[in-house]
Amino acid sequence: xxxxxxxxxxxxxxxxxxxxxxxxxxxxxxxxxxxxxxxxxxxxxxxxxxxxxxxxxxxxxxxxxxxxxxxxxxxxxxxxxxxxxxxxxxxxxxxxxxxxxxx
Numbered sequence: 001x002x003x004x005x006x007x008x009x010x011x012x013x014x015x016x017x018x019x020x021x022x023x024x025x026x027x028x029x030x031x032x033x034x035x036x037x038x039x040x041x042x043x044x045x046x047x048x049x050x051x052x053x054x055x056x057x058x059x060x061x062x063x064x065x066x067x068x069x070x071x072x073x074x075x076x077x078x079x080x081x082x083x084x085x086x087x088x089x090x091x092x093x094x095x096x097x098x099x100x101x102x103x
Contacts, residue, residue: 020065022102025056028064030095031076040079048075069093 028051036042046053049072050062058065063075073089080088 017103019102021056021058023099024064025051025058026102027095027099028058029053029056030099031092034091034095035076035080038080038083040076045076045079048079069096 028049032040032042032045032049032051032053035045042053049064050059051057051064052059063072067075069092070089072092073085076092077083077085077088
């Protein structure tokens, strides 16, 4: 047998296959909790991420909607400047891997 061929890879962050707000809202909340446990201001993070934690609503301009995880690290690192960016990236990635997907 030859090598397995991949015909396609699907990435869904716009809500086509999974409910964006339910899935990424949970991830954003958990990320904010992690950073708050390291001294970050939750209200300021919510503004920077365009995320209203109380309602779970994202602003249309929220960087969570269109940014990659490394781009979000650049935004969030300002709230925990003493934290290693690699640790922050690893943590955000791990949170995204374990976040339940909401169809």
